[in-house]
Amino acid sequence: MNPLYYIYRDYLECLNRQAWDELKNFICDRVVYNKQEIGLTGYRSMLEGNFRDIPDLYFKSELLVVDTSFVACRFEFDCSPIGIFMDLPVNGRRVQFAENVFYEFSDNKIKEVWSVIDKASIEKQLS
DSSP: OOHHHHHHHHHHHHHHHTOGGGGGGTEEEEEEETTEEOHHHHHHHHHHHHHHHOTTOOOOEEEEEEOSSEEEEEEEEEEOOOSEETTEEOTTOOEEEEEEEEEEEETTEEEEEEEEEOHHHHHHHHO
16 A cells, blocks of 8 residues: 555544644645745644634544645535634534545655645535
């Protein structure tokens, strides 16, 4: 099995445990997220905010493809964001949505992330 598979699996476990001090083992110092360099500190802040806004957030890959330096993952979330989420008044309602994420690795760490969340499915559930 490709070593990135195991690294990525451990990364998801780190996220779900909210073991923020361990992120440095998986994320490059100058990580780029959706074409913007946010660095490790910004990446950590983003994830902490995600868990603050979605207390029952849990990362579980539904579809995972691993290449020599890339990982593609589709997440299916079933959670209850508090307040406004993605500019939508979710306010604690349970919603289901997908996120498609591509990661580029360098030296076994994530150096770039491209993420798209299916906002339309959340809008449909709230209407």
